[in-house]
Amino acid sequence: MTDPTPKIRLHLAAPLEAGAEIRLAPEQAHYLMGVMRLGAGAEVAVFGNAFGEWRARLAPTAKRAASLEILTQTRPAALPPDVDLLFAPIKKARTDFIVEKAAELGARRIRPVLTRFTNAERVKTERLQVHAVEAAEQCGGVYVPEVAEPEPLARVLEAWPVERRLMFCDEARDAPPAHEALRGLPKGAPWAILIGPEGGFSPEERAKLKASEFSLAVSLGPRILRADTAAAAALAVWQSVLGDWS
Ligand code: SAH
Numbered sequence: 001m002t003d004p005t006p007k008i009r010l011h012l013a014a015p016l017e018a019g020a021e022i023r024l025a026p027e028q029a030h031y032l033m034g035v036m037r038l039g040a041g042a043e044v045a046v047f048g049n050a051f052g053e054w055r056a057r058l059a060p061t062a063k064r065a066a067s068l069e070i071l072t073q074t075r076p077a078a079l080p081p082d083v084d085l086l087f088a089p090i091k092k093a094r095t096d097f098i099v100e101k102a103a104e105l106g107a108r109r110i111r112p113v114l115t116r117f118t119n120a121e122r123v124k125t126e127r128l129q130v131h132a133v134e135a136a137e138q139c140g141g142v143y144v145p146e147v148a149e150p151e152p153l154a155r156v157l158e159a160w161p162v163e164r165r166l167m168f169c170d171e172a173r174d175a176p177p178a179h180e181a182l183r184g185l186p187k188g189a190p191w192a193i194l195i196g197p198e199g200g201f202s203p204e205e206r207a208k209l210k211a212s213e214f215s216l217a218v219s220l221g222p223r224i225l226r227a228d229t230a231a232a233a234a235l236a237v238w239q240s241v242l243g244d245w246s
Pocket residue numbers: 169170171172173194195196197198199200201218219220221222223224225226227230
């Protein structure tokens with residue numbers, strides 16, 4: 001019987017291949033040796049978007065420094081379905097939640113968009129990216145979605161590639177329910193999901209979205225959801241109808 005895949009998982013940006021020696025960043029070395037109390041020879045799982053998941057062996061090089069020796073591949077690289085999550089940043093903890101859930105629910109990219117009623121403090125993309133990495137490590141995925149720099153919604157819509165459909169989650173709730181609107185549409189096509197801020201979309205934004213050929217207005221049920229709930233609910237519906245839940 002082969003050993004089970006090690007439970008401790010680490011995302012590495014460096015190229016992964018058999019025999020590679022990868023020096024860990026100080027916080028990664030601290031996590032493995034200081035927090036998880038691993039010593040020389042302990043095995044962990046490492047992964048990277050383009051390389052899949054590999055078994056790796058810890059080799060401390062100093063009290064607080066270590067490298068990993070990459071052993072054998074345990075899973076091939078795999079992209080999640082092509083669905084981006086666009087959302088208007090909200091309060092810090094709730095924005096963190098949205099990024100974490102988007103990574104767990106298999107969004108390909110995470111794009112903060114600034115809408116008319118967005119009132120969030122500065123968005124720290126780097127910190128959000130760390131949340132996405134931790135979520136992927138924790139949920140057993142082999143893919144970390146990229147967190148893009150925030151952009152104004154109007155500019156994003158102007159530059160929109162027509163072949164990508166946009167599931168516009170409209171809190172007016174007069175659109176068809178999401179699962180009905182998506183049912184029967186071809187799988188494998190590029191998609192994005194749009195969630196507004198706590199203040200909702202402005203009348204102008206809604207009019208523009210409703211008039212765009214690529215956009216599909218949907219409802220997420222009879223109640224008004226908070227933006228973080230709406231993001232997780234929308235991704236769940238999309239994944240179950242057009243994504244990798246089915
Ligand atoms: N202040 C707004 C609600 C905003 S909720 C109002 O009272 O109308 C934040 C975002 O979550 C919305 O912009 C929308 O994208 C999404 N959302 C929340 N509930 C929804 C629902 N029932 N259907 C579709 N989208 C919803």
